[in-house]
Amino acid sequence: MNDNMPMVEVKNLDVTFDTGRHRVRALAGVSFAIAPGESFGLVGESGSGKTTVLRVLAGLIRQWNGGITVAGKPLTPDRDKDAKRAIQMVFQDPYGSLHPKHTVDRILAEPLQIHGIGDIENRMKDTLEQVQLGAAFRFRYPHQLSGGQRQRVAIARALILRPKLLLLDEPTSALDVSIQAEVLNLLAKLRHELDLTYILVSHDLAVVAQLCHRLAIMRTGEIVETADSEKLAKGELTHPYSRQLLTASKGFDRAAIAAFTDL
Amino acid sequence: MTQPILEVEKLNIRFHSASGTNHVVRDVSFTLGREKLAIVGESGSGKSQTARAILGLTPGQVSAQKLAFDGQSLLGLSNAEWRKIRGRRITMVMQDPKYSLNPVMRIGDQLLEAAARKGSRAALKTRALEMLQAVKIRDPERVFRAFPHELSGGMGQRVMIAMMLVTEPELLIADEPTSALDVTVRLQVLAILDDLVKTRDMGLIFISHDLNLVSTFCDRVLVMYAGQILEELDAKHLQDAKHPYTRGLLACTPNLENPVAVLPTLQRDPSWMAPVDR
Known part of the structure; x- marks a missing residue:
């Protein structure tokens, strides 16, 4: 892989959900490219398709059209274990994404067993250290952990396979701001230390500004605007929808709310 | 509007269990007029339990020197008396419509x-x-x-x-009513609540952990930590909060306009917990 090759390249990605009675075009020609080591934000309101993009990349949605390459290799709906290992996902709700009857040890061992990796002891020790949880947490159950500790376990489960690309689906929206700050700091540190590439889905522009280099704003299955974080911080987004999101992120303002279009 | 809608004096809520007593709300006092009052704090700070006690909905043991709605004490009401108030004169909007x-x-x-x-x-x-x-x-x-x-x-x-x-209702308690909503819809819903307070003289207790939203939407803010009110502030002056806890919460919130390389994290101090007698 040479230096100029993007880590992820998505071209004209199209996803349609068809239940027989209803057809919903969830993604309508989405294209973007992400450099290795970059952190890329996907922003939009519910139904905009941002999570669908992540689910396609994670292999959770297998019917799609378009071209996706990850680290130079084309991604197909059926992928081998190597391809799966390179892309890992952290889900939104740490209360729902960990098996309540499995210990941290078992939660972290499972992906290693599935991928036939023998080096369980060392990997587990290293990974727990990376997410700043002590070895004492290994034999605890999820209900014995706080929200922030659970999200660290979820991050550890993704990291233990040593992926290249981490998909983060609202990883801090279920957490208190104080804990959110700790998790965001941890994610920034890990990306730097482990040379990871991130795709972060969020509806919180401030979180995206904190963690991402660039972002794409999505609406009804399309990307309406791509900008770098500097433009975001300066409020220099140009699309009317992006501008509306930006205004809404600044807090309660009657005049601004009256000007919102398309309820 | 001289008479406050709600008066709370030294409200305490305890949960008794086999492993001991958990004192989740400690000596909380405040009054509410025809205004928008925010209660902010992290999960477990006792903000939801305080709200539930006002509706007689907490399973914990409630004691208070005074808990009065429109001059009428809410302590020791019978079920029939509660039914005349709950859902009619005081209502609550829950977090998740699902x-x-x-x-x-x-x-x-x-x-x-x-x-x-x-x-x-x-x-x-x-x-x-x-x-x-x-x-x-x-x-x-x-x-x-x-x-x-x-x-x-x-x-x-x-x-x-x-x-x-x-x-x-005369009093509405909204427990994180908008945290499940998209940002633009969230503000539209808040505008509706704002109108109600203004046009119907309703009192609003708004429970949230979003400091930025609260500072622009509410009139007054109570900051809760470990079951106690640490600080009461004018919402407009939330940024000038004195208490290190409030300052810590404000500092660790990501800022869209001025992102920092590493977010400060909250350092908690046991001395924030004032001793409670009894």
Whole structure:
């Protein structure tokens, strides 16, 4: 892989959900490219398709059209274990994404067993250290952990396979701001230390500004605007929808709310 | 408006269990007029339990020197007396419409049930439709006939607000009413609540962990930590908070305009917990 090759390249990605009675075009020609080591934000309101993009990349949605390459290799709906290992996902709700009857040890061992990796002891020790949880947490159950500790376990489960690309689906929206700050700091540190590439889905522009280099704003299955974080911080987004999101992120303002279009 | 809607003096809530007593709300005192009062704090700070105690809905043991609504004490009310107040004069909007609406009942029937007043069904229905319109639902007739799963999260939340509107409460307690909503819908829903406070002289207790939102939306803010009120502030001056806890919460919130390389994290100090006698 040479230096100029993007880590992820998505071209004209199209996803349609068809239940027989209803057809919903969830993604309508989405294209973007992400450099290795970059952190890329996907922003939009519910139904905009941002999570669908992540689910396609994670292999959770297998019917799609378009071209996706990850680290130079084309991604197909059926992928081998190597391809799966390179892309890992952290889900939104740490209360729902960990098996309540499995210990941290078992939660972290499972992906290693599935991928036939023998080096369980060392990997587990290293990974727990990376997410700043002590070895004492290994034999605890999820209900014995706080929200922030659970999200660290979820991050550890993704990291233990040593992926290249981490998909983060609202990883801090279920957490208190104080804990959110700790998790965001941890994610920034890990990306730097482990040379990871991130795709972060969020509806919180401030979180995206904190963690991402660039972002794409999505609406009804399309990307309406791509900008770098500097433009975001300066409020220099140009699309009317992006501008509306930006205004809404600044807090309660009657005049601004009256000007919102398309309820 | 000299008489406050709600007076709370030295409210305590304890949970007793086999492993000991958990004192989750400690000596909380505040009064509420016809205004928007925010209670902020992290999960476990006791903000939701405080709100539930006002409605007599906490399973914990409640004690207080005074807990009065419109001059009437809420301590030791019978079930019949509670029913005259709860859901009629004081109502609550819950966090998540997905879990708070009955999934097998049409929206219209749920609205009529909430109204629970004498009067013809036709008259009640007209009123319910008006309320759906008041919360900016475009096609009230369709929503009236719909089941909750046919609505988006934002519509569901607006339905829940319509449901409490129909009872014309004097005090509304909203427990994270908008955290499940998209940012633009969130603000539109808040604008509806704002109108109610202004036009109907309603009191609003707004429970949230979003400091930025609270500082722009509410009039006053109570900051809770470990069951106690640490600080009371004018919402407009939240940024000038004195207490290290409030300052810590403000500092660790990501800032859109000035992102920092590493967010400061909150350092907690045991001395923030004032000793409680008894």
